[in-house]
Amino acid sequence: MSTLLESTVIESTQPGGTPRGPRRPRGGIRGGESASGWLFTAPTILLLGLFLLVPILMALWVSVSDWSGNGSPFSAGVHFVGAQNFGSVLSGGGLTEENFGISLKNNLWYVILVVPAQTVVALFLAVMVNRQILKGRGFFRTAFYFPSVTSSVAITVLWLFLFSQSGAINNVLSWLGVNGPNWFQEPSGIVQDALAGLGIRQGPSALTGGGFLGVSWWDWIGGPSVAMTALIFMAIFTTSGTFMLLFIAALQNLSGEVQEAAMVDGASGWQRFRFITLPQLRPTLFTVLTLGLIGGWQIFDQIYTGTQGGPAKTTTVPAYLSYTSAFHDQNWGQGAAIGFILFVIIIVFTILQRFALRDRAVSKRRMRLYTIETGGRR
């Protein structure tokens, strides 16, 4: 991969107006370039190395050690325990495995529901707001983007109030004759709730008997808890604005000619969107899905601020579990191990995404790199 990147660098510097090759003998008016090059990048290399590379190496060691948080992890009393920490997280039938299974199940449902929903909402808002005829576009863009600016802590505080037992959401629901739940205290899964509504309260033994990571299949398909659902709504609320901006940028780069031709041919608005706009938006769509996936597995602030994993562990996620294992329970090895497993999960999802992008890999990657500016804003 690194060679690929290097070649891209060289290729992309050449049209930038520097005709020289990358390697040049020193001396002349370009004397000492090598030194200043390293000097200019030194702070970045030093800080990223010290707070990214070194930490990862240290955590790798901790994840295969029995360090308990006292003294230095490199002191004599700390032993190498092999894959034991990974083992107790991924198998072993203990509480550790079950906790990890539950957190994985919670996060998986979160990702499954948030990613498509935020993408659809963002695309919908972008298409609506991008219409030339629309008056007050500035107002609407501001309104939809504003939640993306605020901190996750502030939004979570607001959400706790809106979704409280006698809060605004339940107030609105009561107008519709619905008796709203006590959102953040309700641990039942929404799929199981729906099935219970149909009279199915007990899962078939095929599902309750077996399981994975200490969680029965019946619970895996049980859906996110009501509490987690409130957090899902929050994620859609706060991220759709950011992704809307990405879609608007892409929409503005589309040529209007194809649209006009289709209009002349009598294509309806929906047909034009489905068969002309949407295919052209494919690269952006993939960007948004990838960023959404990566972001979805990183939910932490909201849990730390709002639910602390409760009720009944239904909002624990791997990132939060990793944090509590280490900082609260002093199981540093397990905490670090969970962190690395989460890392692998995120990488696997990213690679799957790249795999889906493979037909136009270079151009899309470059495109993605240039859209990071807006993507990373939140």
Next chain:
Amino acid sequence: MSVAVKAGSPAELKQVVYKHREKLTRKQLATRSLLYAVLLIIAVIYVYPFLIEIFTSFKTESDATADPIGLIPTTWTTAAYQQLFVNSDFPVWFKNSAIVTVFVTTGRVFFDSLAGYALARIHFRGRGFVFAAVVAVMAVPSVVLLIPKFLVLNTIGLYDSYAGMILPILVDAAGVFIMKGFFESIPASVEEQARIDGAGTFRLFWSVVLPMARPALITIIILSFQGSWNELSQFIISSQSPNLTTLTKGVASLASGQVGSANRYPLKLAAALLMTIPVAAMFFIFQSKILNTSDGAVKE
């Protein structure tokens, strides 16, 4: 209609399109009203929660519980704000957030542009490797680094200090990337001239190139300001003393109810509102730049 199109001079074609439009006018009007209605409803959904936040912070606690959706308080009170400023550490939190944000934003503007410039313009051995490393770093998700960062800070003795809170986020790979992209987009001729006039590389960077990079620097400022003001996890793992608590950490502790038994919603919402104001101000100042996405700083 297809017949008319086949007949085909451009003038005829235009006429067809025109007629087509005329026929649709009534339908279009209906569609347009529907569009506005839908957008307005969604806008209310996006804006109203913040209005609730503002107005509830001026309510009494019982009023907030009794009427969680209405805006106007039955009795206006600033009790929540008095409580925050007089009887809590809120001013300390605010100060800490401000300190961290100022340092991180300044640091990122300087270091990101230095590195970005070197990677875009200075020819040195190992440049490709450094750039590849920066890209690789961008791929590491930050939540995975919580424990690792704590380990390093603890080992080198920076845990529970401003330095420990600031240094790990003083440079960001994404910012380096944005600056590199920008420097590549500006013509090299200006630098060549200055070089011939005998300017050193740093001088060239500082007084010739950097002033030209204003749009990209504004992007970095916006991103860094928002990023460090809203940062939570980095401060959780780098400090524990109450003197070093930032707004995000402090308000999170308020929210999880460690302070009192009552629900204290007006207090919490007042805190959330106050911590939103600086980023909101930043957003409204640079609004046109942020929202006008067709005119980004990172255009090639």
